[in-house]
Amino acid sequence: MTQYVRDIMTGDPVTVEPQTSVTDVARIMRDQDLGAILVTDGDRLRGLVTDRDLVIRSIAEGGDPEQTTVADACSGDLFTIRPDEELDHAVQLMREHAVRRVPVVEEGHPVGIVSLGDLAMERDPESALGDISAARPNT
Template structure:
């Protein structure tokens, strides 16, 4: 069983600048079959935006997706972990802060992403969440 975040994280997550339009981020999520994108500036983590953020903070507020930037709707008060952290530490962070995703950073540079799905596949492979996380996309 894996012990460190580096062993189960998704390396090289999708990143965009905070000036990227919401519509472009939504298209990236669709193309890559992902639910979050990390906002960076010169590889330094600045925020995280999820598919839910796009719906609740942009679409539901009637914002123009072509002129609204992801920086306007992202979460910028981030909790992160290190690739060297123990998986149990990352789980505790997610519990404490009620998070579904954690950017993985070394220093201030993003190197990966850890999701509940990653944890389910590793720690509870017979769970429904694990099955969903490991399944092919249903486009």
């Protein structure tokens, strides 16, 4: 049975505008228990920012998180996938580009994110990564 990205992606992604402060993005991540947020300009995808990006590209650089925008911290070189593509293509993209999350885009608009954890839970829920991904956060 063929599986598609739409079957496992996290839909209705949280988005922020490029001028949003790193502090505001960190609060959204905390409050909504997210590890990644899409950066959009209007309806157009501009980047993806992870909790790790906030630390490495903003805080570790000594930037003021209130003054630093998410545009300065996000990954702009994105590889996207459509919801109607097969899961094997998502796996291939993640391997080729060494990424853990891929934005899902339909007709130019972001509709979700597929993550390494999503794939692990779908393909091998008993694996360590699948088990960790399925666990409730320890907040």
